[in-house]
Amino acid sequence: MVTFAGKPVNLLGNELKVGDEAPDFKVINNDLEEKTLADYHGKIRLISVVPSIDTGVCSIQTNRFNEEAKKLENVQVLTISMDLPFAQKRWKEVNHVESLELLSDHRNADFGEKYGVLIKELRLLARSIFIVDTNNKITYVEYVNEVTEHPDYDKALEAAKQAQ
Template sequence: MTNVTFKGNAVTLLGNEQKVGDIAPDFTVLNRDLEPVTLHDFDGSVRIISVVPSIDTSVCSQQTRRFNEEASGLENTVVLTVSVDLPFAQKKWCAAEGLENVITLSDHRDLSFGKAYGVVMKELRLLARSVFVVDAAGKIVHAEYVSEGTNHPDYEKAIESAKKA
């Protein structure tokens, strides 16, 4: 299992670690209107899944903005930002940031995504910063578990994987 720290403290990741080549597991999360959303709702598209501990922090905010800006020029690609923030907070953040086309998804209800992708930080009940790129056929072509939760992911590598997918 991947070793991850958050603010320098080791955390225990719960769930199933995913690797390049794995078939992306499905999950059920909530959108900003409290409607259930699954990975299969985006079948046929390349999916960049940007996972953040809390959208309303500086690194998480920057990560969300950067992936959405970078992916806007990619064909057949959607960026999904997943956190355990309540859908109401995600909606408020998007409005405050002026980002209408960002797809934020909340895993607060039952940690379906977090457990399926092995990113639940047991000690904090937050999701560990990570990025997954799933191709249109449903295969993981990029998986990054960021070793320190307050660091940025490798944006270039993830975007390059999405371009190739």
């Protein structure tokens, strides 16, 4: 069960598990260009999912993965939220984020539904982490039980380092 500020919420889509094939998805980048999982083929993907980049925990999470991305080899860090690309771009510039890519799922909620993180009641994404290896297999999943809390950064980073 996932909660938001202590209240249960319904997640649309199916929960993914370690060993599942990572579903391809369509999102848009800060230049309004469509991006898919396949665009990052050949790299390990650390997908950091946040409800809104302009909130405290989401900002900390994204900044933490931006710093950690500099130390990871062959890992592409993606942060996905429902924020508009314009807001993401502004936030990225203000926070000097250069080591990860911010992507928006606002248009179709394609990522949210395929990864089972779209909060029905709020049309936001539930905080979660996915590690996808170079063969498009999910090697790590964390659906954070309380959306307003932090994920386990250390476990996610270790899983990214171990993925191939």
